[in-house]
Amino acid sequence: MSKKPTPTELSLAALEKSGEALDQAKSANESARKASQAIAEHTKDCSYRWQQAHMELHELNLRCAELGKRWERVGWLLATCTVTALIAAFWRALL
Numbered sequence: 001m002s003k004k005p006t007p008t009e010l011s012l013a014a015l016e017k018s019g020e021a022l023d024q025a026k027s028a029n030e031s032a033r034k035a036s037q038a039i040a041e042h043t044k045d046c047s048y049r050w051q052q053a054h055m056e057l058h059e060l061n062l063r064c065a066e067l068g069k070r071w072e073r074v075g076w077l078l079a080t081c082t083v084t085a086l087i088a089a090f091w092r093a094l095l
Contacts, residue, residue: 005013
């Protein structure tokens with residue numbers, strides 16, 4: 001026949017189990033804290049990279065706008081020269 005544990009033995013066993021649970025909770029807490037720090041560092045790094053990319057895209061947009069203005073001027077110059085040459089050729093053909 002097996003011996004029945006005494007209330008003191010039951011209390012000691014429960015305390016040991018709660019100590020293990022407390023250690024596991026501390027370990028989980030530490031893991032969560034480390035994960036939180038890693039996430040914060042990753043967020044900081046990504047934020048910095050996104051800021052740089054945004055600045056580069058803004059500069060690229062400004063450069064494209066300037067280049068578009070230049071090509072528009074070149075287009076007007078070519079159109080004006082072509083129309084002037086056609087008028088001159090037509091005028092010369094009439095005289």
